[in-house]
Amino acid sequence: MxxxxxxxxxxxxxxxxxxxxxxxxxxxxxxxxxxxxxxxxxxxxxxxxxxxxxxxxxxxxxxxxxxxxxxxxxxxxxxxxxxxxxxxxxxxxxxxxxxxxPGYLQKIDGKYYTWWEVKKDKKTATPEDKVYVGKHRNAVTTMTYWYKYxxxxxxxxxxxxxxxxxxxxxxxxxxxxxxxxxxxxxxxxxxxxxxxxxxxxxxxxxxxxxxELFKDAVKESASTSLTIGRVKVKLNFRQSPSSNAPLKSSPMAADTYVYIIGSDSTGEWYNILYEMTGWMDKEFVEQDNTDDNYDGELTTNSAMLYNDQKKSRRLVSDLKAGTKFNILDQQENMFRIQAVVEGWASSKYITKI
Ligand SMILES: [Zn+2]
Structure with missing residues (x-):
């Protein structure tokens, strides 16, 4: 190609x-x-x-x-x-x-249905050899069902x-x-x-x-979870965590976004990945946690997500602590939310943001 x-x-x-x-x-x-x-x-x-x-x-x-x-x-x-x-x-x-x-499949009475079959009449189930069972990267442990590529x-x-x-x-x-x-x-x-x-x-x-940045990011993300930082002022990027250490490159411009991959033992320096790894004074780097447009956040370690809010509900996925999402509906003590997949979760674990 x-x-x-x-x-x-x-x-x-x-x-x-x-x-x-x-x-x-x-x-x-x-x-x-x-x-x-x-x-x-x-x-x-x-x-x-x-x-x-x-x-x-x-x-x-x-x-x-x-x-x-x-x-x-x-x-x-x-x-x-x-x-x-x-x-x-x-x-x-x-x-x-x-x-x-077709994407996400719902398992109902041992059979797997596409979203349109669930909406319609559930006449045609997905053949089992087309069903992929796996954990979504945005879920903690729950296995879910997907149509094979x-x-x-x-x-x-x-x-x-x-x-x-x-x-x-x-x-x-x-x-x-x-x-x-x-x-x-x-x-x-x-x-x-x-x-x-x-x-x-x-x-x-x-x-x-x-x-180079893409290669490094993939390598690092395999072993650590990356945090994003914003450089607050024009800032030196150093070879080791000390203000006497040689510079790694010319100073980084204010408002540059970098990966924070760790801290030193004093906790005063961030280990930074930006095309190459180096160190920055923590005082001048702010962690970037901006997640716009979400109106709910999970405030417990994990929670279950169900297909509806009734007693006969089925588990559709689970949610990680800190997951942010949009709240689509509220019925009594449950919220319908869009996170991993759409479903209902108990409102006692959710904070509106
Ligand atoms: Zn898409």
Whole structure:
């Protein structure tokens, strides 16, 4: 696969109805989605329809066929409200890949149903060999059920990401679930996102154009959980935790976002990752915990999420402490929330923010 003039050569191009037709975008991130739909063709038709308000650059069908719908130097509308590592509004700089896949499945009486079958009449269950059982990255322990991606789709998405990384300076490949964890759960655990990232990074040896920051971030995130910091003033970046230590690079500009990967034994210095690792005086780095647009937060260690608020409810997932989300509804002592997947949780564990 090859990208030339912002298009995937050889792929069918069907123009999406809604995208930014004036501003030019310089993509530096790829966002992976599932369509939650029944087929790739249906999604292409949906994005092309005159009434459509959403779009993505690519749709990958079940047989691995890729349809391009927006030029790669134009902003498509796929990410919505989103933030990750101190950056927000991912539509402004990311390429959206929609993989045709029904998504999250509900298990009812031993059978697995897509969301539309649950809404309709539950006549057609998902064949068991199409069901993937796994823990979502935004859940603590609960196993949930997902529609399997085809091998052709996984191969096509990988090759497409490699071609995109060759054509542009891509720093991140992320799931929608990572940039909008309170709202979105795609592509979900059935998609091998971590393996894809590891693959692309190891392929940098073969001249792929992936930045140093992206490689480091993947390496570090495997062992530590990363915290984002904002540098408050123009600040020295040093080789060791001491104000006499040699400088690592020229001073960092105020308002730079960096990864905080640890502290020294005195607790006065942060170990910082920003293209390379070094040290910064803690006093001048502020942890960035801004999570806009969520109106609820889980204030206990974990909580259960159910399909409805009645006594006969089924468990659909669990939630991690500190998870933020949108509260969609309230019935007596339960909130309906969108976190990992949509469901009901006891209001006694939830604080409105
Ligand atoms: Zn999505």
């Amino acid at each position: 090859e990208i030339k003039n912002n298009r995937l050569t050889g792929a069918t191009f069907v123009e999406a109805n809604a995208y930014n037709k004036t501003a030019v975008m310089k993509p530096d991130a790829i966002i992976i989605h599932y369509t939650a739909g029944a087929s790739g063709n249906a999604t292409v038709k949906l994005f092309a329809a005159k009434t459509s308000k959403t779009s993505a650059h690519f749709v990958v069908s079940e047989d691995g066929t890729i349809t391009q719908m927006v030029d790669l130097n134009r902003k498509a509308y796929h990410a919505g409200t989103s933030s990750y590592n101190g950056r927000s509004s991912y539509n402004n700089f990311s390429i959206g890949i929609e993989i045709s896949n 085809t091998d052709e789709q996984i191969k096509a998405v990988k090759e497409l990401c490699q071609a995109i990384c060759k054509a542009y300076d891509i720093k991140e490949i992320l799931g929608h679930e990572e940039i909008a964890p309170g709202r979105k759960c795609d592509p979900g655990p059935a998609f091998p996102l971590d393996a894809l990232r590891a693959d692309i990074v190891s392929n940098t040896k073969k001249d792929l154009n992936v930045s």
